[in-house]
Amino acid sequence: MASTSGRLPISATLRPSDARELAGTLADAYGNATAVYPLGGESSIDFGIPATRPGVGVATTGLDQLIDYPARDMTITVESGIRIAHLNEVLRAERQEIPWDVPAAGEATVGGVIATNFNGARRYGCGAIRDHLIGITAVDGRGVMFHGGGRVVKNVAGYDFCKLLCGSLGTLAVITQVTLKVRPLPERRAWAAVYPDSLQQAEELLAALEHDPISPTAIELLGGREALIAPLDPDRKLAILVMFEGLDCEVNWSLGRLREIVGHAGIGRLDAPFQTPDDFYQQFIEFPARGGAAIVARGCLPPGQLGGFLPKVWQVDPDCSLQAHAGNGLFMLRMSRIPGEGLSRSFVAFLQAEARAHQGSLVILSNPAGVEVTRQSTLGGGYAPYRLMESVKRQFDPANILNPGRFMFP
């Protein structure tokens, strides 16, 4: 995890204690055309392109209040600077949770997690960040505070700014408060680990899981040394982890059913239930954020296309490690080195093109060394209508003060 000081060209970090003060800070910055780098838990600070425009950091960590928690309505309203670990502590007291399994949960803030759209393996069974976010308050690049959605679970009044701000990487607004839809804690959780011999065999199992009534919460395809961590068998090339949550009887049935499906797929080894000490799951979650990778890339394909695409990755970097939320087609790659022929040839010209050819996308999430990262490699080209996004950006941040140069916009 990189520190703020080394990563961003900021002269000072302001830490407003409430949303109004934060709005005032942004209004001043707008007036002076000062660049603003929004900061949460700083666990994703090395995402994107190294920024060069001098400016100030604006931290949301002073906004960490619990606003309202009507547990029987299964919603919670919190300020954006609250840490994910703290939020889940509050929810666990009512036997509820927000199923976001994010790296550095003790540091990561709710606002940061929403801005980076990062919610981990259980997205398959529990939904994405956008599915849990029902209300939002934020401050745009003019210093104007605005709202979207509300505090009820169903609401179609006005444009859905909740969705728009998910994954907007702090380039449209600084989130100050959110209302989330939470879920009851499951009675039991269990993992199973399966070791397919090849990507073809893996795909056979993954497809079989899609065509069966079995309802896992997570289906993970892992490859490479950094993904197959203990107690997974490090000598295997691939592993599939399947997570079940629910009533005890449902989990037991699912494990038995999985055994049958794995048998049909002709896969020899299945650990079910796979004994997962808490620190394994913690390490598993930390995969994209653990230090030491030359590049961390994030991609998304139709799930059935993973098997065709991944050999291209290993062609570029045989030591690359993979963690794929295989049920959704989302994946993270930890590349072991900057490819010898350079990023523009190996990543942009080859792997991004291959991802597109497989109906998906691939972008560089973080590149600690900051080597040769371009707008093309961090947000790709040709995936989405840039003109339209630029037009939206202009409306929210007309002076381009929010995270300038780090992501999609210069």
Add this chain to the structure above:
Amino acid sequence: MLASEARGADGVAAGRLGPCRRLANGMTFLIIEQIRNLGIFMLQSLPSTLVPELLRIVGVDGVLAARADLMVYECDGFVIEKNSPDVVVFPTSAEQVAQVVRCCRAAGVPFVPRGAGTSLAGGCLPVGGGVMIVLTRMKQILEINTRDRYAVVQPGVVNIWLTQALRGTGLHYAPDPSSQGACTIGGNVATNSGGPHTLKYGVTVNHVLGVECVLPDGEIVCLGGPVDESPGFDLVGAMVGSEGTLAIVTKIWVRLTKNPQGYRTMLGVFDSVDDATNAISAIIGHGIVPAALEMMDQGIIVALEAAFQFGFPLDASAVLLIEVDGLEVGLDAQQQDIVQLCQQQGAREVRLARDAAERAKLWKCRKQAFGAIGRLSPSYCTQDGVVPRTRLPHILRRITEIGNRHGIRIVNVFHAGDGNIHPILLFDERDPAQVQRVLQASNEILEECLACGGSVTGEHGIGVEKIGFMRRMFTADDLDLMARFRSAFNPDNRLSPGKMLPTAAGCGLEMKGSHRKAAV
């Protein structure tokens, strides 16, 4: 025949314009002659070149412009505001939509998309007239991918067609509005439709992966696709529920959902509305997330029983239709918990649907409840509001009190698990005083939803009906930013003007045409 086969997607034949020869491209003069001969009356409000251009784009079978034909399109399910479009076109491809849009833009006329016209908030009302683009002829299911669990459909595909097409695959399309036999998926995208099963499965936006759409400048763009996420802003998420004010959707990638292995469908019978609403809170509070949790009060039970003879207890104050689904092995335990929780809250009895046929009949009753209301009064107004689930007892008491005070009978059938109420106000539209009282009572109910921390619409949309409430729900800054956001797509506000945002001061358009009062 000029548009002789055009059919409003609500199933109403749009009627014939009159005999007309099929004309070759370029024969503009002859087309204009034909139009004159056919007595099309409103064209003086449009540039003279527009209709010939539209005829060239969509063909003579794809244009309606006679008064009698246009009447079908002067409103949707919200019939208190009416305004006729000047022309209706029926494109059959995205390219045709784009050409029509470019044409309208060049001519400086407003244009509005329409699906089946089942919107209950005036989402399809052609405010300011202009060209209505009806998408019901774009009705192909283009792809079904069971491996990656998505389908690609055109906007005119009727919601239930997709689930019917998926029979045997083990998959279904989860959003199931009560109008699913008529409403289109394009319209569902515009309003972010819900339905009874959204309690567990989410609303339309949770099931849309991508859209192809025509921007108001005529450019065709793709947002998202057959994948869970794409780099950049989530414009798909913002497009869903935008009520046709950002772009015209011409293709949709939807997520498909596995069919549950089993169901348990229950009918909880209660002697008081309070007991029923307390049972809802108890079930949710217990950590059970039912697939659906619907409430019907006595007024609606009586009408349903008269229509369907299901065997509903006519003396019950309220019934809850509760369904859990999922793995068979866990269902009996959940059912037992629910029965016990209902009994603890004073349920007189909890009946179980014995088989698939009985379950289907129960759901048929629920989804056709609005149809049964015809037995209760000549006209009715279905409201749509949301409160936090725990405020249901309060809002239902207030609804009764408001109805009594205004002398308006109100019955309730709604998505209780979501806190999404649908009070149905019964009246006779021939009595203007009653109409006024209904409007007043509706407003008071929605105000109360806001006072409870809720919303004035859970699934019907703002349309034109609830524009007045936007200032109550949002600040001036919120609305200004929404207008700015719209202008990123729709800078001239020529697409669907007068919708969703209170733009009276901004758009300069006024209603014209008959503006008749009718059933609300």
